[in-house]
Amino acid sequence: MKKINNRTRRVFLKNAAATSLITAVGSVETIASAETQDNDRNDYGFDKVFNRIGVNSMKWDGAIEKYGKDKIKVPMTIADMDFKQMPAVTQALMERLQYEGFGYETPSDEFYQSIIDWQRNQHKLILKKEWIRNSPGVTDAIGPALRALNPTGGKVLVMTPTYSGFMHEIERVRMGIEMSPMKNISGRWEMDLVDLEKRIDSNTKCLILCNPNNPTGECWTVNELRKLGDVCIRNGITVFSDEIWADVVRAGKKYTPYASIGEKYANSSITFTSSAKVFNQPMLKVSYFYSKNVDLINAVMQNGGHHDEVNTFGIVATETAYRKGEDWMNKMNKYVEENFVYLESFVNELGELPGVTFSKPESTYFAWLECSELMQKIIQNESQTRNKDISNPENLMSDWLIENAGVQLDPGINYGIGGEGYLRMNIAVSREHLTLALNNLSRAAKMLIW
Numbered sequence: 213m214k215k216i217n218n219r220t221r222r223v224f225l226k227n228a229a230a231t232s233l234i235t236a237v238g239s240v241e242t243i244a245s246a247e248t249q250d251n252d253r254n255d256y257g258f259d260k261v262f263n264r265i266g267v268n269s270m271k272w273d274g275a276i277e278k279y280g281k282d283k284i285k286v287p288m289t290i291a292d293m294d295f296k297q298m299p300a301v302t303q304a305l306m307e308r309l310q311y312e313g314f315g316y317e318t319p320s321d322e323f324y325q326s327i328i329d330w331q332r333n334q335h336k337l338i339l340k341k342e343w344i345r346n347s348p349g350v351t352d353a354i355g356p357a358l359r360a361l362n363p364t365g366g367k368v369l370v371m372t373p374t375y376s377g378f379m380h381e382i383e384r385v386r387m388g389i390e391m392s393p394m395k396n397i398s399g400r401w402e403m404d405l406v407d408l409e410k411r412i413d414s415n416t417k418c419l420i421l422c423n424p425n426n427p428t429g430e431c432w433t434v435n436e437l438r439k440l441g442d443v444c445i446r447n448g449i450t451v452f453s454d455e456i457w458a459d460v461v462r463a464g465k466k467y468t469p470y471a472s473i474g475e476k477y478a479n480s481s482i483t484f485t486s487s488a489k490v491f492n493q494p495m496l497k498v499s500y501f502y503s504k505n506v507d508l509i510n511a512v513m514q515n516g517g518h519h520d521e522v523n524t525f526g527i528v529a530t531e532t533a534y535r536k537g538e539d540w541m542n543k544m545n546k547y548v549e550e551n552f553v554y555l556e557s558f559v560n561e562l563g564e565l566p567g568v569t570f571s572k573p574e575s576t577y578f579a580w581l582e583c584s585e586l587m588q589k590i591i592q593n594e595s596q597t598r599n600k601d602i603s604n605p606e607n608l609m610s611d612w613l614i615e616n617a618g619v620q621l622d623p624g625i626n627y628g629i630g631g632e633g634y635l636r637m638n639i640a641v642s643r644e645h646l647t648l649a650l651n652n653l654s655r656a657a658k659m660l661i662w
């Protein structure tokens with residue numbers, strides 16, 4: 213365990229006390245059954261426990277159904293936030309409900325304008341309405357786009373570790389996945405373009421880029437994106453840039469839209485994005501994709517057979533969030549940032565999670581935890597004492613932590629080559645739940661490493 217200096221410990225304990233650190237020892241802490249008081253309405257209640265049990269939440273109810281209520285204390289998996297919706301959006305949805313009609317609708321010009329204004333104001337990206345199409349979800353559009361632009365069904369490039377949904381979508385349209393592993397350089401993952409180019413053959417037509425990258429969090433720079441773009445253009449590859457994490461970015465870090473790095477890059481790419489991650493609205497089912505090259509867009513619609521009808525409430529939610537949500541977004545990002553600082557202190561400075569290291573990501577609300585030492589101890593323990601199957605060590609580690617800490621984390625291997633020994637932790641939660649989870653994980657890890 214790392215040495216802790218007194219000042220660090222004092223600062224940490226002060227912060228911990230301010231956010232109700234749970235100090236019991238010996239057993240797994242349980243979650244608060246009731247929601248905590250909303251003591252700071254102006255901050256939208258991020259610090260309040262928002263109960264998500266009993267509303268078919270995939271993260272909460274799904275885990276409880278699978279593992280049992282007594283086992284799951286804090287699930288920290290699927291990419292949504294344990295935060296309440298922004299009041300302006302809830303209000304707009306209630307107003308829309310007052311008109312009790314749900315016939316077919318066409319998204320209004322105001323809806324498109326809210327997207328155009330958001331992209332211009334937040335990211336200096338200039339879009340035109342005719343470049344934009346809708347989709348229920350980002351992944352719902354990627355499948356048709358692959359069918360349209362990879363007609364020979366060849367392999368699709370991804371740089372791993374990256375979002376597992378890409379792999380599922382590529383498999384769903386019966387294409388091959390070609391993973392180019394990135395390199396971890398002092399905690400920041402970097403593209404390996406030499407490796408990437410070697411993997412291209414005459415049947416490789418598309419690359420799916422995650423910008424910023426889930427799960428490792430890099431906000432790719434203009435330089436990195438241009439170098440990648442040059443490889444793709446040289447080889448006739450269309451870039452699918454998934455930018456759903458664009459607005460969940462740490463202070464001082466910068467997301468760069470792929471379509472903003474130059475004309476030739478914009479013309480050989482499609483960008484897929486939505487308000488769903490930053491404003492926590494994935495089940496409202498509305499996203500959009502755009503390209504300056506309308507031939508690419510037309511191909512997705514016609515050859516790919518994409519349906520662009522979206523949900524009435526999703527349209528209201530996106531437009532309202534993009535019009536009124538900047539303050540909510542900034543405060544959410546600040547709260548998540550403070551969670552990262554807390555986590556960094558707990559893991560790296562205090563060494564309270566033995567066998568685990570972590571670097572603060574540039575984007576997303578995921579901590580990408582390097583756990584190979586802890587994993588080895590778990591493998592040793594489980595194979596010797598319980599004769600468990602160790603063929604998938606990341607799953608074994610995840611199951612072990614559910615059993616011994618009540619905390620569910622995503623096995624790193626789900627994100628492709630490079631995810632070995634890692635776990636992904638979603639920290640878009642109240643500080644109370646983060647503290648509870650970390651204390652439980654700490655106690656469990658210390659049973660094996662001390």
Ligand SMILES: Cc1ncc(COP(=O)(O)O)c(C=O)c1O
Binds near residue numbers: 422486488499
């Ligand atoms: C990079 C990325 N793209 C897409 C999605 C899913 O988006 P949707 O629900 O709009 O399909 C996620 C969800 O975690 C994601 O991380």
